[in-house]
Amino acid sequence: MNSLTKTDRSREAAAMPETPYVTPAVDIAETKEAYLLRADMPGVTKNGLEIQLEANELTIVGHRADAREGSYLHRESSTHDFRRTFVIDPTIDASRISAKIEQGVLTVHLPKTDQVKPRRINVTE
Template identity: 55%
Template sequence: MNTQLRTERSHGTGLEEPKYVVPKVDIFETGDEYLLQADMPGVGKDAIQISLDSNELTILGHRAVGRDKAATSCSYLHRESVPVNFRRVFVLDPTIDTNRITAEMDQGVLTVHLPKAEKVKPRLIPVTD
């Protein structure tokens, strides 16, 4: 799959906090579809937004940061997580049937099914007399 990746960077001084992080993804190809899996821990089903603009697929995941707001009295003894949202843009291969894209979210893993168009699926050609 001709999947290009675009990383969003903040413009300007370079000292600003990055607005997004890029989720790690796996992309698999099976006979009739491409399968994209992205790790987005802390993102619920309702906090995810997938948009398609011509052949650009954008995945946006809003991380729940409610914990920080709710408990102001708490303090971080140690922090490795990054409290920013996930974003990643994919340029889809033209052979993908964009009308039939589906997605599901399970325990922080987003799975996007990208079905191949009928014309590019492997198939058997019947022999006629």
């Protein structure tokens, strides 16, 4: 029912075979008013971020600001950019999606449309 929780990996792999990407770790939570998506993208600034909504697919791409000097003695971090695609639930109000990035954590706020929000109905006599 809630397709936001599913990642469309098959399409991702088919569309981008030649460019390698790293899948960022993501938390998704639902509140009464909205879905909240948080992704770990260390080294990505506001300018390196691309968020696209196409039909019901939300794609986030984070380019690393890689201006590092010197030679590596040891390396564990990846050089690849971050990328992940999500299928958005139809109950999400696409026009009001907002995002911010703070210390390498991207937060996408996906508000629900007013129709699906739980509402208290007053009983009239």
